[in-house]
Amino acid sequence: MLLDLRHIYKTYGDGELSVPVLFDVSLQMEKGEYVAIMGPSGSGKSTLMNIIGLLDVQTSGDYFLDGQDMAGKNDNELSEIRNRTIGFVFQNFNLMPRETAIENVALPMMYAGIPRKERLERAAAALEKVGLGERKSFFPTQLSGGQKQRVAIARAMVMHPPLLLADEPTGALDSASGKQVMELFGGLNQEGTTVLMITHEQEVADFAQRQMVIRDGRLHEKGGASA
Amino acid sequence: MGENIRISLRGIWSHKMRSFLTMLGIIIGIAAIIAIVSTIKGTNEQIKQNLVGSGTNTVTVMLTKDGMPVSENGGDTGGATVPELAEDDRNSLLSIQGAENAAFYHSRTYVDNVYYLNNSLEGDTIYGIDQNYLDAAGLQLKEGRGFGKVDLTDSRRVCLVNDAVADSAFGGDDPVGKVIDIQGEPFTVIGVVTSSSAYEPVINSETDYYMYMSSGTSTGAIYIPDQMWPVIFQYDEPQNVLLKADNTDDMTSVGKQAVDILDAAIASDSSGSLSYASQDLSQTASQLQQLTSSSNVMLIGIASISLLVGGIGVMNIMLVSVTERTREIGLKKALGAKKRAIRAQFLTEAALLSMIGGGLGVVVGIIMAQLIAFVAKIPVAISIPSIFISVLFSMAVGIIFGLMPSIKAANLNPIDALRYE
Ligand SMILES: Nc1ncnc2c1ncn2[C@@H]1O[C@H](COP(=O)(O)OP(=O)(O)OP(=O)(O)O)[C@@H](O)[C@H]1O
Ligand SMILES: [Mg+2]
Numbered sequence: 001m002l003l004d005l006r007h008i009y010k011t012y013g014d015g016e017l018s019v020p021v022l023f024d025v026s027l028q029m030e031k032g033e034y035v036a037i038m039g040p041s042g043s044g045k046s047t048l049m050n051i052i053g054l055l056d057v058q059t060s061g062d063y064f065l066d067g068q069d070m071a072g073k074n075d076n077e078l079s080e081i082r083n084r085t086i087g088f089v090f091q092n093f094n095l096m097p098r099e100t101a102i103e104n105v106a107l108p109m110m111y112a113g114i115p116r117k118e119r120l121e122r123a124a125a126a127l128e129k130v131g132l133g134e135r136k137s138f139f140p141t142q143l144s145g146g147q148k149q150r151v152a153i154a155r156a157m158v159m160h161p162p163l164l165l166a167d168e169p170t171g172a173l174d175s176a177s178g179k180q181v182m183e184l185f186g187g188l189n190q191e192g193t194t195v196l197m198i199t200h201e202q203e204v205a206d207f208a209q210r211q212m213v214i215r216d217g218r219l220h221e222k223g224g225a226s227a
Numbered sequence: 228m229g230e231n232i233r234i235s236l237r238g239i240w241s242h243k244m245r246s247f248l249t250m251l252g253i254i255i256g257i258a259a260i261i262a263i264v265s266t267i268k269g270t271n272e273q274i275k276q277n278l279v280g281s282g283t284n285t286v287t288v289m290l291t292k293d294g295m296p297v298s299e300n301g302g303d304t305g306g307a308t309v310p311e312l313a314e315d316d317r318n319s320l321l322s323i324q325g326a327e328n329a330a331f332y333h334s335r336t337y338v339d340n341v342y343y344l345n346n347s348l349e350g351d352t353i354y355g356i357d358q359n360y361l362d363a364a365g366l367q368l369k370e371g372r373g374f375g376k377v378d379l380t381d382s383r384r385v386c387l388v389n390d391a392v393a394d395s396a397f398g399g400d401d402p403v404g405k406v407i408d409i410q411g412e413p414f415t416v417i418g419v420v421t422s423s424s425a426y427e428p429v430i431n432s433e434t435d436y437y438m439y440m441s442s443g444t445s446t447g448a449i450y451i452p453d454q455m456w457p458v459i460f461q462y463d464e465p466q467n468v469l470l471k472a473d474n475t476d477d478m479t480s481v482g483k484q485a486v487d488i489l490d491a492a493i494a495s496d497s498s499g500s501l502s503y504a505s506q507d508l509s510q511t512a513s514q515l516q517q518l519t520s521s522s523n524v525m526l527i528g529i530a531s532i533s534l535l536v537g538g539i540g541v542m543n544i545m546l547v548s549v550t551e552r553t554r555e556i557g558l559k560k561a562l563g564a565k566k567r568a569i570r571a572q573f574l575t576e577a578a579l580l581s582m583i584g585g586g587l588g589v590v591v592g593i594i595m596a597q598l599i600a601f602v603a604k605i606p607v608a609i610s611i612p613s614i615f616i617s618v619l620f621s622m623a624v625g626i627i628f629g630l631m632p633s634i635k636a637a638n639l640n641p642i643d644a645l646r647y648e
Contacts, residue, residue, distance in 0.1 A: 082563050
């Protein structure tokens with residue numbers, strides 16, 4: 001089992017101003033699974049994704065990633081786990097604006113201590129793979145939305161992490177670009193990457209093997225809840 | 228590291244104006260320090276050139292009691308007998324490595340009973356000299372003749388005068404053949420001596436030094452055979468020693484060795500309160516140099532405050548930079564950057580920012596030093612160590628003042644940073 005979340009609660013703030021967001025969320029994913037999470041705006045999808053991505057911490061509950069308890073890990077340990085285990089794809093791309101495509105893709109390898117020469121070779125290969133071999137030294141401002149997202153996917157996968165987390169990866173794209181992104185995700189999943197994706201669009205969610213829904217902070221299997 | 232430098236340089240370059248303004252404090256501070264240190268060095272160089280480079284290389288050794296030359300304190304030896312200097316002593320002085328000549332002499336400043344006709348020569352110095360003195364002192368005969376053996380052995384009443392006396396006391400007449408009255412005794416002037424450079428000015432302060440430099444003239448001097456000394460002056464003054472060194476660098480060591488030799492001779496004489504002391508112009512020069520340096524310590528202090536202000540400017544801009552790049556920091560942490568990597572990135576940027584400022588400051592400082600040297604007519608003496616120290620110092624300023632912003636950046640929570648608008 002790659003992901004094992006048990007009874008996760010998340011409340012923002014404390015005292016009178018506290019905002020409870022996640023209630024007793026449990027989620028298990030096997031290696032190689034492809035899961036889509038849907039749900040209305042403000043239901044807590046991103047909150048859950050950030051906890052799984054080790055960017056945020058749950059208020060209570062247990063989280064095991066690849067069999068390891070994530071409780072009590074310090075900032076540096078979490079950075080290292082993110083670097084090796086998790087690839088992120090964001091709705092707004094989050095590319096470094098002053099870096100070229102290839103430098104953006106090479107960035108995670110720098111934090112892994114890989115020598116620059118190898119970084120650039122691997123980053124170039126990753127860009128080839130997402131069909132941007134000709135755009136290596138373009139700056140983000142010189143790329144279309146779909147191209148930016150493909151650079152982001154190349155960056156997320158360049159360390160070959162077992163888990164890919166995508167928070168509305170097609171949210172800012174037209175349907176053609178969105179389809180390209182979905183094809184890339186499908187390919188990565190075929191190669192064994194576990195994919196967890198948040199989306200608003202049913203057509204996008206349909207690419208996943210398993211669909212889930214968050215409503216009022218509670219997570220349900222899609223089929224199970226509606227049946 | 229290389230990556231951090233590359234990223235930092237691009238960051239600095241992408242905000243050219245802001246980076247330059249931030250560096251300005253550092254530039255001004257470093258430029259001021261370089262200019263001040265170089266100007267001090269140039270002034271010292273000039274002092275050395277003027278005083279020591281004049282070429283006479285003479286060292287005076289005087290008998291002192293409690294630090295005061297006995298010949299200048301009215302002959303007070305505290306009851307001890309005044310040691311006699313003899314040919315043996317001269318031979319041992321000449322055996323000192325680097326000593327070229329040695330002479331014994333008496334001297335007295337501000338003697339009042341000296342007249343040419345009714346013209347008082349008060350204020351001139353009277354020297355009682357031996358046959359080696361003119362050479363050791365670097366004096367040359369300009370007119371007439373010097374002392375012959377007979378003048379000395381027969382205690383003839385003859386004298387030499389220097390330029391200053393020749394020019395001022397004889398109303399334009401040729402001094403040779405004229406008679407000067409010293410303490411009631413008539414002395415015939417037989418020659419005029421001159422020195423290629425001013426010899427042994429009395430310099431106790433910077434003001435004296437500048438007066439001496441601007442006047443360019445030496446005080447009046449009258450030379451009589453040393454054998455005549457006891458005849459015209461009553462009390463038993465000690466003889467002083469004038470040594471001529473091979474070269475400027477040997478002056479101080481020749482003087483020290485001479486003191487040792489002469490002290491050893493009087494040690495057997497017991498008493499203990501008397502000792503010899505040497506004085507040469509390289510010592511005077513180094514005392515003067517300390518004087519100029521110490522008065523400029525304050526200026527360096529002021530320049531350092533400018534550097535401090537510059538450092539605070541760097542800190543301020545780095546804090547702005549951390550805020551501006553909050554999302555970027557969050558992203559980097561999400562991609563696996565550890566605290567150390569974030570810290571290193573901002574520290575590198577702060578250090579580079581102030582190092583570039585320091586480098587520009589060095590350039591500006593060198594230009595300023597050249598200008599000052601040109602205007603003040605002192606030699607250009609750029610202090611190389613001060614350049615290295617300045618650049619290292621500005622780097623240290625950057626690291627110290629960059630520390631707080633970089634720690635702030637490294638401690639950002641990834642999700643808060645990523646969500647930052
Ligand atoms: N830092 C925060 N402090 C307080 N409340 C927060 C914070 N972040 C999120 N929330 C609240 O938590 C709830 C869930 O937010 P979240 O971003 O997880 O929603 P979402 O499901 O991703 O919505 P969307 O589809 O619009 O992206 C929202 O009501 C939001 O107001
Ligand atoms: Mg969201």
